Amino acid sequence: MRCNTRIPSGCAISGLMCESGDRIDGSAIINSIALMHDRSNGLGGGFAAYGIYPRRSDQYAFHMMFDDLAAKENFDEYVKDHFIVEKDEIIPTRPFGNITNPPLLWRYFLNVDEKKLEFVEDREYVVNKVMEINSKVPGSFVSSSGKNMGAFKGVGYPEDIGHFYKLEEYKGYIWTSHGRFPTNTPGWWGGAHPFGLLDWSIVHNGEISSYGINKRYLEMFGYKLELRTDTEVVAYLFDLLVRRHNLPMEMAIKALSAPFWDSIDRMEPQVKELMTAIRMVYGGALLNGPYSIILGHSRGMMGLNDRIKLRPMTCGRKDDMLYMSSEESAIREIEPDLDIVWSPKAGEAVIGTLNGDVE
Amino acid sequence: MVTELSSVSQIPPEFHVKVDHDQCRRCKRCVLNCSFGCMQFKDKVTPDHSKCVACHRCTTFCPENAISITPHPITYKENANWTERIRQNTLKQAETGGILLTGMGNPKPYPILWDHLLIDACQVTNPSIDPLREPMELRTFLGSKPNHLEFERDEHNNVKLKTQLAPQIQLDIPVIFAAMSYGAVSHNVHKSLAIAANKMGTLMNTGEGGLHEDLYPYSGRIMVQVASGRFGVHSDYLKASAAVEIKIGQGAKPGIGGHLPGEKVGLEISKTRMIPAGTDALSPAPHHDIYSIEDLSQLIFAIKEATDYEKPVSVKIAAVHNVAAIASGIVRAGADIVTIDGFRGGTGATPAIIRDNVGIPIELALAAVDQRLRDEGIRNQASLVCAGSIREAADVAKAIALGADACVIGTAALVALGCRVCQKCYTGNCAWGIATQRPELTRRLNPDVGSKRLCNLLTAWGHELQEVLGSLGVNSIESLRGSRERLRGVGLDKETLEILGVKPAGVGM
Numbered sequence: 001m002r003c004n005t006r007i008p009s010g011c012a013i014s015g016l017m018c019e020s021g022d023r024i025d026g027s028a029i030i031n032s033i034a035l036m037h038d039r040s041n042g043l044g045g046g047f048a049a050y051g052i053y054p055r056r057s058d059q060y061a062f063h064m065m066f067d068d069l070a071a072k073e074n075f076d077e078y079v080k081d082h083f084i085v086e087k088d089e090i091i092p093t094r095p096f097g098n099i100t101n102p103p104l105l106w107r108y109f110l111n112v113d114e115k116k117l118e119f120v121e122d123r124e125y126v127v128n129k130v131m132e133i134n135s136k137v138p139g140s141f142v143s144s145s146g147k148n149m150g151a152f153k154g155v156g157y158p159e160d161i162g163h164f165y166k167l168e169e170y171k172g173y174i175w176t177s178h179g180r181f182p183t184n185t186p187g188w189w190g191g192a193h194p195f196g197l198l199d200w201s202i203v204h205n206g207e208i209s210s211y212g213i214n215k216r217y218l219e220m221f222g223y224k225l226e227l228r229t230d231t232e233v234v235a236y237l238f239d240l241l242v243r244r245h246n247l248p249m250e251m252a253i254k255a256l257s258a259p260f261w262d263s264i265d266r267m268e269p270q271v272k273e274l275m276t277a278i279r280m281v282y283g284g285a286l287l288n289g290p291y292s293i294i295l296g297h298s299r300g301m302m303g304l305n306d307r308i309k310l311r312p313m314t315c316g317r318k319d320d321m322l323y324m325s326s327e328e329s330a331i332r333e334i335e336p337d338l339d340i341v342w343s344p345k346a347g348e349a350v351i352g353t354l355n356g357d358v359e
Numbered sequence: 360m361v362t363e364l365s366s367v368s369q370i371p372p373e374f375h376v377k378v379d380h381d382q383c384r385r386c387k388r389c390v391l392n393c394s395f396g397c398m399q400f401k402d403k404v405t406p407d408h409s410k411c412v413a414c415h416r417c418t419t420f421c422p423e424n425a426i427s428i429t430p431h432p433i434t435y436k437e438n439a440n441w442t443e444r445i446r447q448n449t450l451k452q453a454e455t456g457g458i459l460l461t462g463m464g465n466p467k468p469y470p471i472l473w474d475h476l477l478i479d480a481c482q483v484t485n486p487s488i489d490p491l492r493e494p495m496e497l498r499t500f501l502g503s504k505p506n507h508l509e510f511e512r513d514e515h516n517n518v519k520l521k522t523q524l525a526p527q528i529q530l531d532i533p534v535i536f537a538a539m540s541y542g543a544v545s546h547n548v549h550k551s552l553a554i555a556a557n558k559m560g561t562l563m564n565t566g567e568g569g570l571h572e573d574l575y576p577y578s579g580r581i582m583v584q585v586a587s588g589r590f591g592v593h594s595d596y597l598k599a600s601a602a603v604e605i606k607i608g609q610g611a612k613p614g615i616g617g618h619l620p621g622e623k624v625g626l627e628i629s630k631t632r633m634i635p636a637g638t639d640a641l642s643p644a645p646h647h648d649i650y651s652i653e654d655l656s657q658l659i660f661a662i663k664e665a666t667d668y669e670k671p672v673s674v675k676i677a678a679v680h681n682v683a684a685i686a687s688g689i690v691r692a693g694a695d696i697v698t699i700d701g702f703r704g705g706t707g708a709t710p711a712i713i714r715d716n717v718g719i720p721i722e723l724a725l726a727a728v729d730q731r732l733r734d735e736g737i738r739n740q741a742s743l744v745c746a747g748s749i750r751e752a753a754d755v756a757k758a759i760a761l762g763a764d765a766c767v768i769g770t771a772a773l774v775a776l777g778c779r780v781c782q783k784c785y786t787g788n789c790a791w792g793i794a795t796q797r798p799e800l801t802r803r804l805n806p807d808v809g810s811k812r813l814c815n816l817l818t819a820w821g822h823e824l825q826e827v828l829g830s831l832g833v834n835s836i837e838s839l840r841g842s843r844e845r846l847r848g849v850g851l852d853k854e855t856l857e858i859l860g861v862k863p864a865g866v867g868m
Contacts, residue, residue: 207485209832211868212844220733228868245507248518258835260494274510274520280527281504281739283837289485290832307834308493310486 011193011205012039012158013313014325015176015294016334017301021358022320023051026167028334029175034159035333036179036326042098044180044192045161046153048144048201048296049172051358057148059086059109060126064142065189066104071139078137082129083110091152092169097160103141103189107150123198123243130197131224141190146199148298148358153178153192161192173358174301176294178203194296195231200238201296204231205326206311209289217284234293237285249302249351255282257304257347294324301352309346316341322352370450374413375431376406382425389417389426394790394800395783412781416790448711459711462784462794464611464703464748464770467715471703472722472851473754477864479845481832488834490825496835497821499765501602501742502527502671503695525695526671528601530765531560532821533836534755536813537746537769538584538606538675540566542619542628542640543707543784544773545801546573548793551776551809553577558810559817564767565591567606567617567642569631575599582673585662587616588642590632594665602696603662604673605655607646610704610721610747612713613677617642623787623796656692663693671695671742678702678724678747679717683731690732690741698767699724701747705770707794708785721747722761726859729762729841738762752823761859762841775816776809844868 014032018024029047053061060083066072079085091105112122120128130142144151149172152165158179178193194201208214208230215225215233221244223236234256241252255278264275279286290310295302303324305313316323316331316338323331328341344350378389380403389398397410398417408431418426435443448459481487488495502525509521536552543566550573552563557580564582569591574581578599585592586606597603608614619628619640629636649655659672673696674689676682686697701721706714725745732738745758746767755766774780777791784794792803828834831845839845847864848856856863 209481209485210838210842212842213838213840215844216733216841220736220738247508248510251508251510251518261496261498262494270517270519274518277508277520277522277524279837280500280524281508283835283840286835286837288833288835288838308488 011181012036012179012326012330013177013203013205013292013294014330015174015203015296015301015303015323017174017322017352018320019322019352019355020320021051021173021354021356023171023173023358024175025169025171026162026175029177030159030162030167032325032330032334033162033177033179035330037157037159039181039326040157040179041181042157043155043182044153045156045158045178046151046192046194046203047158047162047165047167047175047177048149048151048194048196048203049167049170050149050174050199050296050298051172052150052170053109053148054358056086056109059111060145060147061150062108062110062142063091063144063150063152064106064108064140066106066141067139069104072104072106075133075137075140078133078140079108079110082116083108084113085109086111092166093164094166096164097156099154099156099160099164102154102164126198127239134226135224143190144194144196144201146196146201146298149196149199149201149296151194151196151201153194154189155192173354174296174352176201176203176296176301178205191227191229193231195227195229195235197235197239198243199296199298200235202231202235202238202293204234204291204293206230206291206293206306207289208233208287208291210287211289213284214287220284230291234287234295237287238295238297241282241285250349251278253302253304253349254278255285256287257307257349258282258286259347260307292326299354303344303350305344305346305348307347312343314341314343315350320355322350324350364454368409368454370409370447370454371433372408372411372431373447374411375408375429376411376417377427377429378404378406379423379425379427380404382423384423386422388420388422392416392420392790394788394795394797395786412783413779414781414783414790415779460708460785461711461714461782462706462708463780463782464705465714466782469703469720472720472855472859473750473757475849475851476722476757476859476861477847477849478753478756478760478827478831479847480830485832487832488829490822490829493829493834495825495828497532497824499530499533499836500527501530501696501744501764503741504739506736506739526669528562528671529560530562532817532824533759533763533765534749534817534820535562535582535744535765535767536564536772537705537767538564538566538582538604539707539769539773540568540584540590540619541571541631542568542623542796544794545792545796545804546571546627547801547804547806547809548773548776549574550806551804551813552772553581554806554810555813555817556580558814561817562601564604568619568628568640569633570596570599571627571631584675585658586642587644587646588640590634590640590642593633597662597666597670600666600670602671602673603666604675604696604698605658605662605694606675607649607655608675608677608679608700609706610677610700610702610718611706612709613679613702613718614644615710615713616644618708620787625796628796652688652692655689659693673698673744675700675746677704678719678721680719682719682724683727686728687731687735687737690737694741696742696744697728698744698746699728700767701725701745704747705773706784721745721758723855723858725758725763726761726843730860752820752827755820756824756827756839757846759836759840760842760846762843764840771816772813775812776804
C-alpha cells in the first residue's frame with residue numbers, strides 16, 4: 001500500500017492563526033481551501049490543527065493510520081512496550097463524497113515512562129520511536145505525534161477530507177490545510193500533507209529541487225526519510241535546526257531560505273558574519289526550488305517562500321487573526337474585511353506568534 | 360665485456376611529418392620553434408620523423424599552413440593482444456634496459472565514469488531558472504565546518520554568533536588549479552596560474568617545489584605544499600599561504616616518490632627549493648616522519664601551530680582501493696580539506712607502469728569517501744576536493760553532485776596555456792614553455808597572456824556551471840553538492856551504481 005516513489009506535486013495551501021490563543025472550529029479553514037478546489041486534483045488533502053486536545057495537552061497525541069486490523073494489533077503490542085497509553089480511540093469520521101478506502105484511523109494519547117528517559121530527552125525519544133514505527137512496524141504509519149495537535153489527511157479533495165474527519169467539531173488556535181495536485185497516483189493516505197513530527201507540521205506547495213542533498217544531509221543526523229516527500233524533508237529540517245541544534249527560529253529560516261551572497265556582501269559586519277557562517281555550515285539544509293510552506297508548531301505559525309518566489313503566497317491580518325494562503329481569494333472567502341493584505345517577499349518569513357495562553 | 364647494440368634504433372617513429380614544399384617559403388619558423396630536434400633545414404625543411412612528438416608547435420606557427428602531422432604510415436601487423444603500444448615499449452626496453460618514463464595522465468581506455476553519468480533538468484512540476492536573469496551562486500568555502508552553530512544575544516537582544524569557525528578559504532568558482540611544482544613547470548606557468556587564481560577568486564597550488572619569491576604578492580590565493588622532500592618549506596612560505604597541503608600521494612604515481620633531475624635545477628629553482636644548484640631533487644616515496652595516521656596527525660598540528668591555526672590544512676592522497684577508510688582517518692587526524700587524486704591524474708614524470716596500472720577512478724573514490732564521511736557523521740569536518748582528470752565543466756558538475764566541494768584542474772589548465780598533451784613533460788623540451796626550464800623555451804609563455812587564457816577558461820566553465828544549475832532549478836551550488844538524486848547512470852553495472860549512489864537512467868525519483 002505504501003508508495004516508495006517520490007511524487008512531485010503542485011498544490012494549494014492555506015493557514016490561519018489566532019495569535020491571542022482563541023480557538024475556532026474547522027469550518028473556516030475548510031471553506032478557505034475549498035475555494036482553491038482547482039489547484040488540487042483529488043489525490044490528497046489534509047489539515048493540521050493546534051489546540052484541539054486541551055484536556056490531554058501534556059500527552060503526545062499519535063494520529064495513526066493502519067493498513068488493517070492485524071497491523072493495529074501489531075502496533076498495540078509495540079506501543080505498550082514503549083509508551084504509557086493513557087487513552088486510545090478511533091478517530092471519528094463520517095462517510096463523505098468520494099472518500100473511499102480509508103485506512104483504519106486511530107489516535108493514542110501517550111506518555112513516556114521516566115525510566116526510558118535515562119539517556120535521552122523525551123522529545124528525542126518520541127522522534128526515534130516515530131522513525132522506528134514508520135520504517136519497521138509493518139502497516140502502521142504515524143501521521144502526527146505532537147501534543148495538543150493533530151493531522152487529518154487522506155486521499156481526496158481537501159474539503160471532502162475536512163468533512164470526512166468532522167473538523168467542524170474541533171476547535172483550534174492554528175489551522176493549516178493543503179490540497180494536493182500530485183503528478184502521479186500514489187493512492188496512499190500517509191503521503192498526503194500535512195506532514196508532522198512532534199508538534200511540527202508542514203503544508204507545502206512546491207517541489208524541493210535540492211531534495212537529494214537535503215535528504216542526505218538529514219540522514220547524516222540519523223533521520224530516516226521513508227516517505228520520500230519534500231514535505232518530510234522540511235519538517236525534519238526544522239526539527240534538526242530548531243529542536244536539536246537549538247537555532248533561534250529566525251536563524252533556522254535563514255538557513256533554509258538563505259539570502260543571496262550579493263545581499264550578504266552588503267550587510268553590516270556582524271550580520272554578514274552570521275549569514276556567512278549559516279550558509280557555510282548549513283548549505284546542506286538550504287531549500288532550493290519552488291516552494292511556499294506553512295509551518296505550524298505549538299507556539300505559532302510561519303509562512304515561507306523560496307529564495308526567488310517561484311510559488312505564490314499572500315498574507316492578511318484582521319485584528320489578532322493572521323492568514324496565509326496560495327491565493328488572496330482564499331483569505332477573502334473567510335475574512336472579506338482585512339486590515340492589511342500583502343505578498344511577502346521571496347525568502348522573507350511571515351511569523352505568527354502566540355501572544356497569550358490558549359483559552 | 361659490454362656488447363654494443365646496433366647504432367640503428369629498431370623503434371619505428373610514431374608520427375609522420377609532411378611538409379608541402381610547394382607552399383613552404385623556407386622561413387624556418389618551424390625549425391626555430393621545434394624544441395625536439397625534429398624539424399631540420401637541409402636546403403629545405405627536412406623533418407626527422409622519429410623525433411616528432413605531435414606537439415603542434417610547428418603547425419601552429421607555420422605562416423603557410425604547409426605542415427601536417429599524421430600517424431606514421433608504417434603499420435604493425437594487426438594484433439589485438441600484442442598492441443602497438445606494447446610492441447613499441449618492448450623495443451624501447453630492449454634498447455635501454457630502463458623503466459619506461461612518461462608524462463601526463465593515464466591514456467589507456469579505462470571506462471570514464473563521468474561519461475556514463477547524466478544530469479537531470481526541470482520540466483513543468485518545478486521550473487528551471489534562467490541564469491541570465493536570476494542570481495546563480497557558485498561561491499564555495501573550503502575548510503572544516505562544525506556540525507552546528509551556536510548563537511547568543513547581545514545587550515540589544517540581537518543574535519550574535521557564538522561558535523568560532525575554523526579558517527575558511529572563499530572560492531568564487533569551485534575549480535582550483537592543481538599542484539604543479541616549479542621545476543616540473545616553468546616560472547611563467549606558476550606566474551600565469553597565480554595571476555589567474557587571484558583574478559578569478561580561486562587557488563593555485565605550488566606543488567612540492569616551493570614558491571618563488573616573485574610570487575609572494577599572490578600568496579593569498581596560493582595553497583603551498585609540504586611534500587616528502589620538504590623542498591622550499593620554511594616558516595615564511597607556510598605563513599604566506601592561503602592554505603597548506605600535505606602531499607601524501609598523487610594519482611598518477613601513488614606510492615612512489617618524485618625526481619627532478621639536476622640539469623633542471625638552475626639558480627632560481629635551487630633558491631626556491633633550498634637545494635644546491637645542479638643536484639637532483641629526490642622526493643622520497645613516503646614522508647620519512649609519517650609511518651602511520653598518528654604521525655600524519657602530528658604533522659597536521661605541527662603545521663597548524665606554525666601558522667597560528669590561521670590556515671586550513673589539506674591532505675592530498677591518491678585514490679587507492681581503501682581510500683574511504685584512509686580519508687576518514689585523515690579527517691579524524693585533523694585535516695580541514697581532503698584532496699583525492701584519481702588514477703587518471705596528470706604528472707610531469709612517472710613510470711608508465713605505475714601511471715597506467717595503479718589506483719582507482721576518481722568517480723568511485725569520491726563517491727565512496729563522501730558516503731563514508733556521511734555515514735560516520737563527519738562530512739562537515741572537512742571539505743572534499745576532487746582531482747584526477749577533470750576535463751570539462753560537465754565533469755565538475757557531476758563531481759559536485761557526487762559530493763565534492765571543489766574540483767582540481769591540472770591538465771585542463773595546461774592545455775589552456777598551450778599544452779597538446781604530447782606526454783613528453785619529463786624530457787624538459789616542452790615546446791610551449793610549460794614543462795621545461797630551458798630559458799629560450801620558457802619565455803614562449805607570456806604570463807599576462809597565459810593568465811588571461813586561464814581566466815577565460817574558468818569564466819567559461821563558470822557560465823556553464825550556472826547553466827547546469829539553472830536547468831536543475833536551483834540557484835546555488837550547495838544545492839547540487841552531494842545531490843546524487845540529480846544524476847543517473849547509463850551503461851553501468853549494479854555494483855558501480857551502488858558505489859556511486861546513483862540510480863540507473865529511466866528510474867524516476
